[in-house]
Amino acid sequence: MTRFLPLLFLWTACTVPAAQPAPREKPPTLEQVQEQLLARAALLIDPLTGQVLYAKNVDETFPPASTVKMMTALLAYRKTGGLGVITVREEDTHVEPSHVPLRPGERVEIADLLRSIIIGSDNDSAMALARSTSGSADLFVEGMNAEARTLGMTRTRFGNPHGLPGPGQQTTARDLMILFNTFLSIPELRRIAQTPVYNLRTVIGLQRMRNHNKLLGVYPGMGPAKTGWTYEARHTFAAAATREGRELRLTLLKSSNKWKDTRLLFDYGFANLPPAPPAPAASVLAPVPQETAPTHPAITSTNDFIVQPEPIVYTVRKGDSLSGIAKRYRVGVEDILLINPMDDPDFLIPGQILRVPQKPKAP
Secondary structure, three states: OHHHHHHHHHHHHHHOOOOOOOOOOOOOOHHHHHHHOOOOEEEEEEOOOOEEEEEEOOOOOEOOHHHHHHHHHHHHHHHHOOOOEEEOOHHHHOOOOOOOOOOOOOEEEHHHHHHHHHHOOOHHHHHHHHHHHHOOHHHHHHHHHHHHHHHOOOOOEOOOOOOOOOOOOEEOHHHHHHHHHHHHOOHHHHHHOOOOEEEEEEOOEEEEEEOOOOOOOOOOOEEEEEEEEEOOOEEEEEEEEEEOOEEEEEEEEEEOOHHHHHHHHHHHHHHOOOOOOOOOOOOOOOOOOHHHOOOOOOOOOHHHOOOOOOOEEEEOOOOOOHHHHHHHOOOOHHHHHHHOOOOOOOOOOOOOEEEEOOOOOOO
């Protein structure tokens, strides 16, 4: 009988039903998003169509925490182009808890400081960038608030370059989205914001800096993002994700768990993408259509927007560059990138379709 046991085991194994793959979870419904979302304020947009997919308390003010560093990086990059070296001063180091730490007297490349504040969210690097590019941190903050007014961030006030609690420092989900869109329009900043790991060398040695975005490389399609957290602000977040060539962007304020909220909103958004039009609207913050107002809270009135002409649909040719296309149509490279998200703007493929925004005509 013993010699038949192997055959018995083989027969038994063959008759056991194969394990069935677990069914895919259904994307959340709008009602589930409204019920489960933890953030006090949130905004989810489709930059291709300009449609708001979800909105909650978009004009209510909350502390921004380290999402402030997107404005710090934006201004510092515009002033320097990411080039140059600075000497750290004592005053740059009087900030905690998140820091490199930098040491007074050491020389650090501006490119490293930009990566330090975007990837590692280091507060001393933010102070060094602010002071060195404007003469003082106070002058830099004045520039931050001036830029916020220029961008139309009407309910935002910055109090420092790093995002730790400060008197009156506040923003909204709508304003944070405006800043995020502008931040993403700079190709180098966009690349840094989705870099998983960076090796930073300073006088204290070599540090392996990991991106604070815990969903990078984990959530499908997760792209550039900036995290924030303080006890007062709780979790704050600005993030983009892409699936099958379509990018969605979200901002969150005052969340008890930004990772859960981000998965919830992106899952909902990708399951409810509007059809891609041949020529999308140029504004990424277009008002919510009237027929969806009861379920998607309205963002603004149409009177708040300049009507933009429809973008030109352009097919990339051999030898084309983004700067050349921008010059041909008399727009900025940043204007093109705003509605054509791409990881490497220096690499255009012949046959690739771009939407080139047109400048609004004077009334």
